[in-house]
Amino acid sequence: MLVALLFVSPLRSQDFPLELRVPVAVSPPNLVELDQGVEPAPAAAELVVPFSLLGRFVLPGTRMVLDLPFAGGGNDASTPVTVIHGARPGPVLCLAAGIHGDEINGIEIVRRVANALQAEQIAGTVVAVPVVNLSGFQRGTRYLPDRRDLNRSFPGSRYGSMASRIAHVFFDGIARHCDALIDFHTGSFDRSNLPQVRADLRLPAVLQLARGLGATVVLHSPGSKGMLRLAATAAGIPALTFEVGAPARLQVSEIEVAVAAINGLLHHLGMSQGSPSDEATQPIFYDSQWVRANAGGLLIGEVALGQRVQKGQRLGRVIDPIHNTERVIMSPVFGRVLGMAQNQQVLPGFAAFHLGEETSEQHAVEEAAAEISDAAEDASEEDGGRVGTETLDRSAQIDEDVE
Numbered sequence: 001m002l003v004a005l006l007f008v009s010p011l012r013s014q015d016f017p018l019e020l021r022v023p024v025a026v027s028p029p030n031l032v033e034l035d036q037g038v039e040p041a042p043a044a045a046e047l048v049v050p051f052s053l054l055g056r057f058v059l060p061g062t063r064m065v066l067d068l069p070f071a072g073g074g075n076d077a078s079t080p081v082t083v084i085h086g087a088r089p090g091p092v093l094c095l096a097a098g099i100h101g102d103e104i105n106g107i108e109i110v111r112r113v114a115n116a117l118q119a120e121q122i123a124g125t126v127v128a129v130p131v132v133n134l135s136g137f138q139r140g141t142r143y144l145p146d147r148r149d150l151n152r153s154f155p156g157s158r159y160g161s162m163a164s165r166i167a168h169v170f171f172d173g174i175a176r177h178c179d180a181l182i183d184f185h186t187g188s189f190d191r192s193n194l195p196q197v198r199a200d201l202r203l204p205a206v207l208q209l210a211r212g213l214g215a216t217v218v219l220h221s222p223g224s225k226g227m228l229r230l231a232a233t234a235a236g237i238p239a240l241t242f243e244v245g246a247p248a249r250l251q252v253s254e255i256e257v258a259v260a261a262i263n264g265l266l267h268h269l270g271m272s273q274g275s276p277s278d279e280a281t282q283p284i285f286y287d288s289q290w291v292r293a294n295a296g297g298l299l300i301g302e303v304a305l306g307q308r309v310q311k312g313q314r315l316g317r318v319i320d321p322i323h324n325t326e327r328v329i330m331s332p333v334f335g336r337v338l339g340m341a342q343n344q345q346v347l348p349g350f351a352a353f354h355l356g357e358e359t360s361e362q363h364a365v366e367e368a369a370a371e372i373s374d375a376a377e378d379a380s381e382e383d384g385g386r387v388g389t390e391t392l393d394r395s396a397q398i399d400e401d402v403e
Helices: 002-007 031-035 104-116 134-139 162-173 204-211 228-234 252-268 361-370 375-379
Strands: 051-053 056-058 062-072 075-085 088-096 123-129 180-185 191-199 217-220 239-245 284-292 297-301 314-320 325-330 335-341 344-346 351-359
Touching (some): 051 075, 056 062, 088 104, 104 123, 104 239, 104 252, 162 228, 180 252, 191 204, 191 252, 228 239, 239 252, 284 335, 297 335, 314 351, 351 361
Parallel strands (some): 180 239, 217 284
Antiparallel strands (some): 051 056, 062 075, 075 123, 191 239, 191 335, 284 351, 297 314, 297 344, 314 325
16 A cells, blocks of 8 residues: 555645554454453554655655755755654654855754664654755855845745745745754854854744753744744744854854754654753743944954853953054843854944843743834844943844844
């Protein structure tokens, strides 16, 4: 019967929805054995059907590398999609990276997770796409050749711009076939982020997904129009952004933290067996703000990523080499450094340090639910902020390194 199924045409992944699992018929328990105190034989396992994606079928307990075709830069190309289809039923988890071509930490995270999984030992399916923006990766740049941001183009359109078409191919070909999605990014424009999750905590399914990542920093962020995670949640697919480190470099310690978090998530979703590696309570940071430079010059940071800081503590200084003067940047809050700019030349108003004030999950969710969204403000990537005697910018929570 399975062979017959494979040759029926046309077929798509929805012909085999995992949530509609057909149990194998089981014989009733032996009442004599029960009366004698003998444990009955275990019930037969549920039937796991082949997983259909991109016109191919992946058999239970196997893996397959598929090609996702893109048209870009004048040449047709394809990016690899690794499908690990478990021997037991479970959810379909998509791991995507490289939407910005210079954010290579995420590419290595997805590669490591996919390579370590054994299809015969997992439940459900993992769909791993390490390089979504193939042309950007090959050129070492954040953007596509037309200078568009792919993560402002989802769910895309078959007849739109180059970015819109690539977004459409990925979203329709991959994302719509998944039950949950993790999109990996790094800080942008010479900024580095402590491993952290960006999630819309107003959505219960998204909050539940975030809980599975162990002791990972979580920030509430509704997201901006065109982001992959926003398009996914709008389609009913819980999605998160996982920020890890800085662009254009491989940071092994940050990569290992994220890999451990994803392994914990697989356990949380019932996709892997054994004990999770990190059972610590998950801290959630909701209140976060950028501390900006009030003068132009050369920025020199004096704190480390992840460091806890006191109100009034020096975060760094901006040196004016023309007038041989220095301006100190102070922390206006008690908090933790969640993101920071690399030492570089800066202009007045430059977002230098991203500070988070710790709060409880309950408070974070309540604040998110009570939030009055201002879409224009939240979507601003380069908000000028309020620069003056006070360096704290509460108007833009994470606007300077949005995914």
